[in-house]
Amino acid sequence: MSNTQSDSSLQPVGGDRLRVAGEKPSAILVCARRTLGICTTLSILAASLASTQSPHVARDSVLKPVSSFAAIKDEHARSLALFLEASKVITSPRCMNCHPNGERPTQGDAMVPHQPLVVRGPAGFGVAAMRCSTCHQTTNSDDARVPGNPAWRLAPAFLAWQGKSLGDICRLISDPTRNGGRNAAALVHHMAEDSLVGWGWHPDRGRRPVPGSQKEFGAIIEAWLASGAACPR
Amino acid sequence: MLELTVNGTVHQLDVPPDMPVLWVLRDILGLTGTKFGCGRALCGSCTVHADGQPVRSCVATVSALTGKHITTIEAIGATPIGAKVQKAWLDLEVVQCGYCQSGQIMSAAALLADNPKPTDVDIDEAMAGNICRCATYQRIRAAIKLAAGAPALVAKGNAS
Numbered sequence: 001m002s003n004t005q006s007d008s009s010l011q012p013v014g015g016d017r018l019r020v021a022g023e024k025p026s027a028i029l030v031c032a033r034r035t036l037g038i039c040t041t042l043s044i045l046a047a048s049l050a051s052t053q054s055p056h057v058a059r060d061s062v063l064k065p066v067s068s069f070a071a072i073k074d075e076h077a078r079s080l081a082l083f084l085e086a087s088k089v090i091t092s093p094r095c096m097n098c099h100p101n102g103e104r105p106t107q108g109d110a111m112v113p114h115q116p117l118v119v120r121g122p123a124g125f126g127v128a129a130m131r132c133s134t135c136h137q138t139t140n141s142d143d144a145r146v147p148g149n150p151a152w153r154l155a156p157a158f159l160a161w162q163g164k165s166l167g168d169i170c171r172l173i174s175d176p177t178r179n180g181g182r183n184a185a186a187l188v189h190h191m192a193e194d195s196l197v198g199w200g201w202h203p204d205r206g207r208r209p210v211p212g213s214q215k216e217f218g219a220i221i222e223a224w225l226a227s228g229a230a231c232p233r
Numbered sequence: 234m235l236e237l238t239v240n241g242t243v244h245q246l247d248v249p250p251d252m253p254v255l256w257v258l259r260d261i262l263g264l265t266g267t268k269f270g271c272g273r274a275l276c277g278s279c280t281v282h283a284d285g286q287p288v289r290s291c292v293a294t295v296s297a298l299t300g301k302h303i304t305t306i307e308a309i310g311a312t313p314i315g316a317k318v319q320k321a322w323l324d325l326e327v328v329q330c331g332y333c334q335s336g337q338i339m340s341a342a343a344l345l346a347d348n349p350k351p352t353d354v355d356i357d358e359a360m361a362g363n364i365c366r367c368a369t370y371q372r373i374r375a376a377i378k379l380a381a382g383a384p385a386l387v388a389k390g391n392a393s
Binding site: 115116117118119127128129130131133134135137138139141143144145146 | 287
C-alpha cells in the first residue's frame with residue numbers, strides 16, 4: 001500500500017489531553033475518557049489508513065487556468081500555488097500507479113499491487129514472457145477493462161513517486177541531475193505532449209481520468225518552471 | 234479485408250478490425266488449441282506469440298496483430314524450444330485438466346527463448362500471468378527447468 005501523505009502528522013488523542021491541570025479525575029471518568037481517547041485514536045488511524053489508499057489531494061476534475069494565478073503577486077507564492085495545482089495531476093492514481101516505489105506497479109484508485117505480479121524489468125517494459133505489452137495493447141481494451149497505449153511501461157526507478165511527499169516529488173522532477181537529465185523544456189514536453197502521460201486523461205472505461213486536460217497541465221508546469229519552480233517543504 | 238499470418242499461413246479475413254485475435258483463431262480458423270479463459274487478460278489461457286513475443290489474444294485485436302507472425306500452440310512444437318518444452322511437459326506429466334496448459338507452454342517457450350537458464354525468480358515473474366486452477370505450478374516450474382537442461386527433479390506426475 002502506498003502512502004503519498006508522508007508529510008502528514010498524526011496526533012493521537014488520549015485521555016490525558018482532556019485533563020485539566022492539577023485535577024484528579026474519578027476512576028469512571030478516567031475510564032470513559034480513555035475509551036473516548038481510544039475510539040478517537042482508532043477513528044483517526046482508520047481515516048489515515050483509508051487516506052493512504054488514495055491520493056490525499058482533492059479529487060477535482062478541473063484544473064485552474066494559469067491566468068487565475070496572476071492575482072498572486074509574490075512570485076514564490078505564485079509558483080508554489082501553481083505546483084500545488086499541478087499536484088492534482090501528479091498525485092492522480094493514473095500517474096502514481098506507474099511511478100511506484102519498487103519494482104512493481106500498482107493499479108486502480110486504491111493503488112493496490114498490480115495483479116498479476118508484474119515487474120519493471122531492465123528497461124521498464126517488463127521481463128521475458130511478461131512484458132507490459134503482453135497484456136496492455138496499443139489502445140484501451142474497454143470490454144476487457146485493460147488500459148492500453150503504444151508506450152505502456154513503468155517510469156524508471158529513479159522517478160519513484162509513491163511514498164514521497166509532494167515537496168520531495170517536486171524537488172525530484174525539477175532537478176535535471178535527478179530527473180533523467182530533463183531541462184525545463186524537456187520537462188514541459190514530457191508533461192504536455194508525451195502520449196503515455198496523455199493516456200491519464202483518456203483512460204479506459206471505469207477509470208477516473210486525471211483532472212483537467214494535458215494541455216492545461218502543460219501550461220501550469222511551464223508557468224511553474226518560469227516562476228522559479230518553487231516546491232513545498 | 235484484413236490479413237493475419239498464423240503459423241506461417243496468410244489469411245484474408247472479413248472481420249471487424251477490433252475483433253480479438255482469439256475469436257479469429259477459434260471461430261474462424263478452427264485453431265481451438267488456444268483457449269478462452271477470462272476474456273480480460275487475467276488468466277493467460279489465450280497466450281499466443283506475435284513475432285515471438287507472448288500476447289494475450291483475447292485482448293489483442295486483428296488490426297493490432299496484422300503484419301506480425303502469429304504462432305499458436307498448434308505450431309510451437311515445430312520450434313526447437315517449443316519441442317523441448319512440450320517434451321518436458323510430457324516427461325513430467327505436468328498436465329491435469331489441461332485447460333491452461335496451451336498458454337503455459339506458450340509463455341514458457343517465450344521465457345526460454347529469451348532466457349535459456351531462468352532462475353526461480355525469473356520463472357515466477359515470467360509465468361505469473363498464467364494461472365492454473367488445478368495448481369500444477371510446481372510441475373510447470375520443474376518442466377521449465379527440465380526444458381532448460383536441468384535434470385528432472387520431480388518424479389512424473391508429482392510436485393515435490
